[in-house]
Structure formats: C-alpha cells, structure tokens
Amino acid sequence: MMIWRTEHIVQETNFYTYVQARERENQSLHYSNTVAIVGGGPKGLYALNHFINQLKLYPTSKYFKILWFNQDKLFGCGPNYDIHQPDYLLINYCIGHVQAFHPDYRDYENQKSFVDWLTAVKTIDTPVAPTDFASRALVGRYLQWVATETTRNLPTNVQLELISQPVTTITYQDIKVMVETQTGAWEVDSLLLATGHCYQNSPLVHHPEIPAAHYIRAAYPVSQFAAIPPQEHVGVVGLGLTFIDIALALTEGRGGVFSHGQYKPTGKEPVIYPFSRTSLPICCRGPQYHAQRPLFLMTDAWFRTLMDRSAKIDFLTEVLPSIEKEVQLAYYSVLIGSTDLQAILKKIKCVPKEERFTLKDLLQPSLGSEEEIVSYIQMNIEEAHKGEDKSPRMAAAAVWGKICPWIADLYRTVGYTGASQQQLDSYYFGAFNRVSYGPPIANMEKIYALAKAGIIRFCAFQNPKVRWQTRQQTFLIQDPSGLEIQVATLIDARIGRPALQKKNAFFYDNLLQQGLIKQHENEGYSPGTLSMDKHGKCTTINNVPVYCYGSNTEGVFFDNDTLSRTKNNTACYWVEETLKDR
Incomplete structure (x- = not known):
C-alpha cells in the first residue's frame, strides 16, 4: 500500500492566486443578481460547481455575481485539507473513494477522480492504486485543482469574487440578505451556508487562572x-x-x-x-474499496419497507435489534467460511449464549488497564491486516459502513422518534464510527x-x-x-458539533440572538442545529433562499462530515431555487 504525499506531485499555483490574477483581467459589469456562499471548504466548492454547471446547461441573459466567503485564503480545500499542513496527516479512507465532481456533469467538464488526477500529476514511477492512501494536504491540492477547473471557463455573465474574511453575521431585509464581516457588508439575493467545523467544545474545566x-x-x-x-x-x-x-x-x-x-x-x-x-x-481499517460481503437481513428491500412508513421510526426498537443480528451473522459467517444463512444460524446456536460474539463485544470491550488497551490496539491491527473477508471482527465492524447510507436516508426522510434520535446522536453514532471509520x-x-x-x-x-x-x-x-x-x-481533541443551546459558534450565536434562526426540534429533542426543512432550507427566513450544507445540517441530516459529492447534497436545492426564475 502506497501513501501519497505532496512531494510526489508537480506543485501548481494555488486557487486563490489563480482567481485573483484572472479577476484583474475582467471588466466590471452590472450584475442583476448577487449570490453568496459562506464557507470555502469542499462543500462550498461543490455548491459553486453546481451553480456554474447549471448556468452552463441552462443559459440565461441575467448577470450573476458570486461572492465566495472564507475565513482565510484556503478556498476549495478549507482547513481540513489545508495544502500547507504536514504530510504525515492522512485521510482515513482509501483514495479510490475520492471524487469531487458530480456524475450529472460528466459530459460537460474536465472531470478527474483523485486517482485519475494523481496519475496525471505524479512525478514518480509508482503506479496509483485505488486502495492507496494519501495525505490530507495532497487531497487539498486535488480540491484546489477542481476549483480551478470549475472557474477556468466561467460563463460570460458570471463573475466570481473571493472574499477572505470571516462572516460575523447576516441581517434580513425583506427580499435581501446582508452578509457582514468585520470590515464590510454585501447585499445578496441568495445565500448558502457551508460553514464547516465552526463549533467549539464546552470547556472541560473552568478556571480564570489557567494560562x-x-x-x-x-x-x-x-x-x-x-x-x-x-x-x-x-x-x-x-x-x-x-x-x-x-x-x-x-x-x-x-x-x-x-x-x-x-x-x-x-x-x-x-x-x-x-x-x-x-x-x-x-480501530484502524484496511483499504475498503472492492466488493464487500453481502448483508443477510438488512437488505435494500428491508430498508425500503421502513422508507414507506408514515410514522417516525424508533431506532432503538425497530433498527438496532436488526443491526445486532447482522453484526453477529457477519462475524460467524467469516468464522465458518460460509455465506449460507442456515449454516451460520446453526453455528451460532451451537455456541453457548454467554460466549457468543455480540454487538456489545464490538462496541464496548472491557479494557481496564493500559496493558489491555495496548493489546487491544495490537489485536485490531492484526485483524485489519486480515481484512473483512478473513477477520470475523472486521466483518462485524464493516456492517455499519454498509447500512449507514440507509440509516442517513431514514434520518432525513421518515425520521426517528425524538428519544431514539437522541440515543443515536449521542452514543451509537460515535460508537459505530469508532470501530468502522478509523484510520x-x-x-x-x-x-x-x-x-x-x-x-x-x-x-x-x-x-x-x-x-x-x-x-x-x-x-x-x-x-x-x-x-x-x-x-x-x-x-x-474532540470535534465540536452544532449546539445552539451551548452558544458554541460565534456566527450562529449572532443569528440566534437576532431571532433570525431557531433550534431544530424533534419531539422534545433539540440536537443543536438550526431549524431547516428536508432540503436544507432555513425555515425562519422567508422570501430569500437561505440554505445550509454540510456539518451545519447535523441533527436534521446524518453523517455529513464526508467528502462525498452526492450524500445529503442540499446545494442542488439551493441552486434550483436560486435559478428558478432565470
């Protein structure tokens, strides 16, 4: 397995410098429509790409000015994929999964997956394999290349302006929104909030004298x-x-x-x-890229019956028991080397109940000392080397990754009961990610x-x-x-999540104080994000398209901390409404 780093490619001009050079060549025009994207990371890039491609597919005589805001000059990659960070910081999945372009536009732009791009720009003879890994800085270089390709041939009626200032607040005025920074304000007709990881954790200790x-x-x-x-x-x-x-x-x-x-x-x-x-x-994992072992109970058909429900789903009583069974079946399927369901069930029945591998064994191992923790890490490394096909434990851990897209679809559409969503958010999401989405x-x-x-x-x-x-x-x-x-x-080292009730994000705290937003609520449970509909549109601002995309939708959408171009893609709805009267 190869780990690719920035030293392995030809270094190109960064995206911000590229756009600024082009901007000096453009003449100022009168723009009848101004739209803003707040957040310069991958989600902001994806939204920009959607917007520009839609204007290319469906030309209009209107002139559009796109204001793209970011806290610094790292447009396209954001802080997670900062092109200047050390190369020993790696992504936690193999590079075959990295694709920053949308399949709907494959015939209209110069699309390359990360593997294709890396093959074209690498300076060493080592072939690129989809099961390789890469540094986050290198992925950032790819994202900036995608941003450059997106803006290389802008329609003549579109101007892009990069504003490297943190947005502090917005104000709402009838059919306009004012986007404000410390030094300026811009009036816009449409707004997408792709603010990424802007949340702080509550302090573990309060004391005024801590340096x-x-x-x-x-x-x-x-x-x-x-x-x-x-x-x-x-x-x-x-x-x-x-x-x-x-x-x-x-x-x-x-x-x-x-x-x-x-x-x-x-x-x-x-x-x-x-x-x-x-x-x-x-827990670490090997390169999960090729075809995976099948599920036994939680098939697509099983999930579709839940998708057809009109009432909310209780995750704890209607989904979790099936996950427990599926995890056990996956474990014993590899243990006996068979995918025959009856043979697996027979094997499980022969194992004394107190000795059977369960979901609790996977999620809650008993580790009571430093020696036991280190031994657990060693065991996990050995099992990860074996892979899902040869390690019962890795097969069990892989179940979550297979069903997670369906879990997310149910979360967004049918919805879970408030009490069970709270348990999913506060415990099971982190517990499953610990064993399934490791380094x-x-x-x-x-x-x-x-x-x-x-x-x-x-x-x-x-x-x-x-x-x-x-x-x-x-x-x-x-x-x-x-x-x-x-x-x-x-x-x-914790990652902050949306928590309006804790006032843990300066920008959203300002909006809440103004009364521009309110907390999302599900049967008495408030996950911490702002109220939005199932397309990501803010429910408390009328007459102006104001949408959320990415981490700020957690609580209404599920598992958005991903480079996926298609998962929970609310940017397409923002673009659709913004351009509906083109």
Missing part, C-alpha cells in the same frame, strides 16, 4: 504544539482521529522516525496521556509503536473529571475509581 498555552481548546493547526517543551506531560482529551494527528505532530513532527514497527525518538517528545469518557481507542493501518501502527516506546501512556479512565491546580500549575485528571494523573498541558 492559555496550557489549555489548547482546538487541535488545529498542529503547528501550535511547537511551544510544548520536551518531556512535558500532555493530556489529550479524546482517542479518535484527531488524537492521532496530535500524537504524530508531537513525535514525527519533531523529527522522530518510524521504522520496521519501532519508533526512534529524538528526545524532543513530550509524554502523551490520552483519555476519554470510555478510554476506548479508535489507515499505517497510522495505528505508529500509535502502537509510540505506546511501546513509552511516549504514549494510555489511561483506562471511565468518566474522568479534570481539575486545574493553581499551586502546582497542572491539571489533575481523576476517575471515580481513584485513578489519576497530572499533566502540564491539556489538548482538546
């Missing part, structure tokens, strides 16, 4: 960790993908070398203590090597509490059993 350098509330950019001294004890809140990035930044990013399963330190490393509510580490094997092998080298010290905490000790200038982390550690620096 900012000791409590790092956001993990990116990883360059900020350079100020952490060698040998310092560092606590990391969370054991997911972000934790891996932090660990690599503090080791490989300081010159350490991984070789043949071992880590060669430089002496510049701190000691890293990761922990979470459960202290369960994320590539190579990254987890590095975490294992760092644990063996004593640089990562896993803490088997359960629901720990964090307290700042002013006299010692350290954080005390302690769980109910009495386990405790002291660290000088605390890094929050």
Whole structure:
C-alpha cells in the first residue's frame, strides 16, 4: 500500500492566486443578481460547481455575481485539507473513494477522480492504486485543482469574487440578505451556508487562572504544539482521529522516525496521556474499496419497507435489534467460511449464549488497564491486516459502513422518534464510527509503536473529571475509581458539533440572538442545529433562499462530515431555487 504525499506531485499555483490574477483581467459589469456562499471548504466548492454547471446547461441573459466567503485564503480545500499542513496527516479512507465532481456533469467538464488526477500529476514511477492512501494536504491540492477547473471557463455573465474574511453575521431585509464581516457588508439575493467545523467544545474545566498555552481548546493547526517543551506531560482529551494527528505532530513532527514497527525518538517528545469518557481507542481499517460481503437481513428491500412508513421510526426498537443480528451473522459467517444463512444460524446456536460474539463485544470491550488497551490496539491491527473477508471482527465492524447510507436516508426522510434520535446522536453514532471509520493501518501502527516506546501512556479512565491546580500549575485528571494523573498541558481533541443551546459558534450565536434562526426540534429533542426543512432550507427566513450544507445540517441530516459529492447534497436545492426564475 502506497501513501501519497505532496512531494510526489508537480506543485501548481494555488486557487486563490489563480482567481485573483484572472479577476484583474475582467471588466466590471452590472450584475442583476448577487449570490453568496459562506464557507470555502469542499462543500462550498461543490455548491459553486453546481451553480456554474447549471448556468452552463441552462443559459440565461441575467448577470450573476458570486461572492465566495472564507475565513482565510484556503478556498476549495478549507482547513481540513489545508495544502500547507504536514504530510504525515492522512485521510482515513482509501483514495479510490475520492471524487469531487458530480456524475450529472460528466459530459460537460474536465472531470478527474483523485486517482485519475494523481496519475496525471505524479512525478514518480509508482503506479496509483485505488486502495492507496494519501495525505490530507495532497487531497487539498486535488480540491484546489477542481476549483480551478470549475472557474477556468466561467460563463460570460458570471463573475466570481473571493472574499477572505470571516462572516460575523447576516441581517434580513425583506427580499435581501446582508452578509457582514468585520470590515464590510454585501447585499445578496441568495445565500448558502457551508460553514464547516465552526463549533467549539464546552470547556472541560473552568478556571480564570489557567494560562492559555496550557489549555489548547482546538487541535488545529498542529503547528501550535511547537511551544510544548520536551518531556512535558500532555493530556489529550479524546482517542479518535484527531488524537492521532496530535500524537504524530508531537513525535514525527519533531523529527522522530518510524521504522520496521519501532519508533526512534529524538528526545524532543513530550509524554502523551490520552483519555476519554470510555478510554476506548479508535480501530484502524484496511483499504475498503472492492466488493464487500453481502448483508443477510438488512437488505435494500428491508430498508425500503421502513422508507414507506408514515410514522417516525424508533431506532432503538425497530433498527438496532436488526443491526445486532447482522453484526453477529457477519462475524460467524467469516468464522465458518460460509455465506449460507442456515449454516451460520446453526453455528451460532451451537455456541453457548454467554460466549457468543455480540454487538456489545464490538462496541464496548472491557479494557481496564493500559496493558489491555495496548493489546487491544495490537489485536485490531492484526485483524485489519486480515481484512473483512478473513477477520470475523472486521466483518462485524464493516456492517455499519454498509447500512449507514440507509440509516442517513431514514434520518432525513421518515425520521426517528425524538428519544431514539437522541440515543443515536449521542452514543451509537460515535460508537459505530469508532470501530468502522478509523484510520489507515499505517497510522495505528505508529500509535502502537509510540505506546511501546513509552511516549504514549494510555489511561483506562471511565468518566474522568479534570481539575486545574493553581499551586502546582497542572491539571489533575481523576476517575471515580481513584485513578489519576497530572499533566502540564491539556489538548482538546474532540470535534465540536452544532449546539445552539451551548452558544458554541460565534456566527450562529449572532443569528440566534437576532431571532433570525431557531433550534431544530424533534419531539422534545433539540440536537443543536438550526431549524431547516428536508432540503436544507432555513425555515425562519422567508422570501430569500437561505440554505445550509454540510456539518451545519447535523441533527436534521446524518453523517455529513464526508467528502462525498452526492450524500445529503442540499446545494442542488439551493441552486434550483436560486435559478428558478432565470
């Protein structure tokens, strides 16, 4: 398996510089329609591509000005795929899945998948395989190429303006929306909010005397960790993908070398203590690209019967039991080497009930010490190398990835009851993602090597509490059993999610205070996002198309933190309404 990095390609001019150079060549025209996209990451790029392609397919005499806002100049890639970030930060799925173009426009633009693009621009002889992996910076280069291709031949009646300023608020005036930054305001006829990861987590500890350098509330950019001294004890809140990035930044990013399963330190490393509510580490996975093993119960036909329902679905009683059965069937199917349902059921019946592999075994392994956590990581690496066809555990973990598109469709259309949606959002979504959507094997092998080298010290905490000790200038982390550690620096590796009730996003907090938006609510449960319809349109602003796309739709839509061009694509509805009277 090859891991592709930016050093393997011809470096091109970044998208922002390209557009600015073109803009100086264009003459100013009078534009009868002005539209705005807020957010310069992949979702904003996809929306821009939809808009321009629709104008090419259905020409109009109207003139359109597109204002594309972003907090910085990383248009097209956004912070997640920042082209300047270190190459040891990888995507967590194989590159064969990366396609930033929409299939509807394949006959109208120069489309290349990531694999095709990489094959064209690579500078080494190694062939590109869809099962390879890549750095996030390299994917960012691809996204910026897609942005360049999208704008290379704009229709003559379209002008694109890039505004690299954070949007602070919007105001609503009859049939117009005013988009405001700290230094300016723009009146627009239509607005798409593709604001991405703009949410903060609630602080784990409140104390006015904590030095900012000791409590790092956001993990990116990883360059900020350079100020952490060698040998310092560092606590990391969370054991997911972000934790891996932090660990690599503090080791490989300081010159350490991984070789043949071992880590060669430089002496510049701190000691890293990761922990979470459960202290369960994320599970790695191999390249899942080829045809997958079939499902036994939760077939397309099974899901379609639920899609035809008029009443909301109780996830806990109507879906989860089938997932439990499907996970068990997948496990024993590989164990006995058969896809015959009756043979699998016979095998399960022969296993004593207390010894049968269950969903709980997959999601909630009992890990009571650092040694057990490290052994669990080692076991998972070995199973991931075997793959879904040879590892019963990996086959069981793969079930979620297969049914997730249907889970998301039910979430958006029929809907789940409020109480069961809350359980899905707060527990099952994260638990399934931990075992099904983990990092590539190579990254987890590095975490294992760092644990063996004593640089990562896993803490088997359960629901720990964090307290700042002013006299010692350290954080005390302690769980109910009495386990405790002291660290000088605390890094929050959790990913913030929409939470209007917690006021965790400056922009949306401003809109809520103005009364422009309200919280989405489902039978008494408020997931934290703003109220929108099933097309992503804001329900509280009339007469102006104001839509949401991406992470800001979580709670109404499901699992949007993805590069997918087609999943939960609300941008197409925004474009359709914006251009309906063209």
